Amino acid sequence: MNQEMMELYKREKANPLGGCLPILIQIPVFISLYWVLLESVELRQAPWALWIKDLSSPDPYFVLPILMGISMLVQQWLNPQPLEDLQKKVMYALPVVFTFMFLWFPSGLVLYWVVQNVLSVAQQWQINRAIEASK
Numbered sequence: 001m002n003q004e005m006m007e008l009y010k011r012e013k014a015n016p017l018g019g020c021l022p023i024l025i026q027i028p029v030f031i032s033l034y035w036v037l038l039e040s041v042e043l044r045q046a047p048w049a050l051w052i053k054d055l056s057s058p059d060p061y062f063v064l065p066i067l068m069g070i071s072m073l074v075q076q077w078l079n080p081q082p083l084e085d086l087q088k089k090v091m092y093a094l095p096v097v098f099t100f101m102f103l104w105f106p107s108g109l110v111l112y113w114v115v116q117n118v119l120s121v122a123q124q125w126q127i128n129r130a131i132e133a134s135k
Contacts, residue, residue: 026116034109048107055108062103064110069099071117078124 008014048055051063059065072095081088102110 030109030112033112034106052107052111055111056106058104059107059110064107064114065099065102065105068102068110068114068117069095071114071121072098075117075121075124078121078128 045054047053051061052059073092076091076095102113
């Protein structure tokens with residue numbers, strides 16, 4: 001089975017790790033933003049907008065982490081569904097895990113993740129519309 005998959009990849013000139021590239025590009029940005037928000041003296045107690053008084057501290061009302069979880073779920077619904085049941089369960093469990101994990105992260109980092117998710121949702125929605133229109 002694995003040999004057949006590798007032959008298919010070679011024949012179609014597909015790279016099985018090609019889908020990892022966007023995430024690998026984002027990881028250094030994510031880590032850098034995390035450390036900047038934690039260590040930057042200028043950001044401490046600097047007001048930003050609405051209920052967020054400090055981008056370097058966690059969201060006091062947990063609005064951003066919940067928005068992040070919702071945007072991740074919407075993104076999962078828009079993406080093509082995996083074939084295996086285990087993959088489906090993992091893909092729907094990740095937003096819940098990330099939401100609880102990000103409750104205590106700096107607000108600026110969660111804001112970055114929310115904006116990234118919203119842009120990904122918009123992109124996938126446009127792709128789905130284009131596919132439907134071409135049918």
